[in-house]
Amino acid sequence: MIKNVKKLVHGLKGNIEIPSDKSISHRAIMFSSIAKGTSRIINFSNGEDPKSTLKIFRQLGVDIAYKDEKTVIVNSDGKLRQPLADLDCENSGTTMRLASGILAGQNFNTRLTGDISLSKRPMKRIITPLSLMGAKIESEDNHAPLNIYGNRLTGIDYNSQIASAQVKSSVLLAGLYADGTTKFTEPYISRNHTEILLKYLGADITTKNTTTIINPSELTAKDIIICGDISSAAYFMAAALIVPNSDIILKNVGLNPTRTGIIKVIEKMGGYIEILNKEKISGEEVGDIRIKTSDLKGITIGGELIPQLIDEIPIIAVIATQAKGETVIKDAQDLRNKESDRIKSTVCELKKLGANIEETEDGFIINGKTNLKGETELNTYHDHRLAMSLYVAGLICDKEIAINDFEWVNISFPEFAQLFQTLQN
Secondary structure, eight states, rough: OOEEEEOOOOOOEEEEEEEHHHHHHHHHHHHTTTTTEEEEEOOOOSSSSHHHHHHHHHHHHHHHEEETTTTTEEEEEEEOOOOOOEEEOOOOOOHHHHHHHHHHSSSSEOOOOHHHHHHOOOOOHHHHHEEEEEEEEESSSSSSSSEEOOEEEEEOOOEEESOHHHHHHHHHHHOOOOOOOSEOOEEEEOOOOHOOOOOOOOTOOEETTEEEEOOOOOOEEOOOOBBBHHHHHHHHHHOOOOOEEEEEEEEEEOOOTTHHHHHHHHHTTEEEEEEEEEEEETTEEEEEEEEEOOOOOOOOOOGGGGGTTTTEEEEEHHTTTEEEEEEEEOOOOOOOOGSSSHHHHHHHHHHTTTTTEEEEETTEEEEOOOOOOOOOEETTOOOOOOHHHHHHHHHTSSOOOOETTTTGGTTTTHHHHHHHHHOOO
């Protein structure tokens, strides 16, 4: 599908409800599936990736049914069953990496597969620590498909070289089934939805500084209310900052401190951002965000901030094209291991629009403020976050742009374009 995007003349106005958090939706299905009792998951994501997780846990013998479009009921005795076929994770790295931690400690064997994009993504980062725990995993050169032979696990004290929520979660979930204590230490704190939700469901889990400790635990089913996804909100935040005459409020957005790097960046760049109506729901901080068109300045982004905004870096690059001076994004080499090489693909496509952006080994350097041009075709590289970032860039281009394969947005945010239309009416 080709998506044509025109310059927005009158600005973005109004209030919208941000769709549910994809990361929490994945975890809600997985953790409810291994919890005893009936769980009601309220505001479950409509993205294709969380639906992949739902399908897989149905295959693992869990009774999972939709009560309505956004409410999922999970009935479980806390045990999984051997599936009758391969478990297809489709495009979802979260599904594959987290499920591997759960499946490694089962008493049956499984095979996890994925699409072409997922099959290129590195799995050594989870295979190594899980193997140290006693997991038996066969792969094709540390890539999917993964053959997992259920085995007895032993807790480990693992020091990760990267701050990755997926790696951390995989090890902690294996720790639920391991003999003894499992400790996971990372260089910086990555998103902690796993720790929050496991604790909410009764797991014996604690965190001190950058180390999380978990002991074998049985989870108890509870209702889980899922907040709006700040990674999805980021595109609307960016658009309101750079599209003239904009003033919007984003409702029900997750404000987990391990995910609010985008807010810190906007504040440092001089953007107008206001947090309203803060509360805590199912263990997570939630609130409304008001954003207005702003004069922005270039900054340097790196270090411990990167894990808090790793998914938002392509859209931050778009914001930076409209900031005065130099913006440097560094320490983000893991972007090369996403759905696309997001460093290379972001630089390539923004250059087509006239952005002054240069690739570095671990990020890029952007000089602004730049008038972006249109009348060009852009590629998404099968990457939903790049597709949405290019859409926002198109709202300020001099002339119309065309985005190829825009349907990849459905992986995480099928409501994306319609919500933008709501703010233009």
